[in-house]
Amino acid sequence: MAEGSPPPGPDPVGPAPAVRPFLVTAGRVAPTASGKPVPVETQVVATAEGLAVLDGLSFEQHDIVAACRQPQSIAELAARLRLHLNVVRVLAEDLRAAGHLAVHIPDSGVTHDASVLRRVIDALRAIPDSRGVLRDSD
């Protein structure tokens, strides 16, 4: 669901949900016990348990676990499901606590490691100038 891109224009504000965003989180806004939100690139992926009980989940919980058959970031989830970023954070934490989702918070010590940066640099250098050549990812 929620395919398609937002309307064109400079820095558009995304489509406003009809439901006030934090209704679906029962008013909770703190995503984690520490109060520090997980980074927007945090990866979430459905667990086998989550997929097994998918039909019993409702609404946003269902949509999140279903979308997370493929790992993706909190930000991608929010965009694709048209949910507020912080709503996704709260619900992802609930689903993680229930065992339905695995939440992988990136360790910035590792993402800033020289070997990781070199891999990113090498891959970017291999990107051609134009989109004429399709790369066979996937």
Next chain:
Amino acid sequence: MTATEPAGMIQAPSVAAVRPPLPVKMVIAGGFGVGKTTAVGAISEIEPLTTEAAITEVAAGVDDLSHTPAKTTTTVAMDFGCITIDPTLKLYLFGTPGQERFGFMWDDIVEGAVGGLVIVDTRRLDDCYAAVDYFEHRRIPFAVAVNAFDGRVEHTLDEVRWALDVAERVPVIVFDARERGSVRDALLVVLELALARTGG
């Protein structure tokens, strides 16, 4: 499938069906309408997505007796894209929301980023001060990229550097936000800075 957590990941419980890639984040900043989303779209493997992020706006003013800046949280649109490096590594490009005023805090978006690219329109240099200040203050490696609208820039790079008063170590380059190769090269400048900082 294994119980072992992938390198660099913490808080990874139980049995995930698929192992996610390690996400590496870069931030594209600059004023309103300067070409941030264009740049992301030029190189992203997906059409740029939009989501809403919470940013903190610090009230300007010197008449605050408590010396505690008044903060309000604002919801803004944030565009982003990504590039799959390989199945274990994915680069995310997040555009900071365009801002008209100083004092926005983008910590929610920027936390953990390996570097930033500040896009500049030389006709509106003022618009990028907030981004330059932010990255300098947070000590995040960044470069200033002058977007050559219609292939032209109104000022020389030396003039831009002088006007923005950026440190000598900060690269100031010209690029075209519409051109994939140009955006790629601008990102590489930032990544090389980040790499140099590791001593690697």
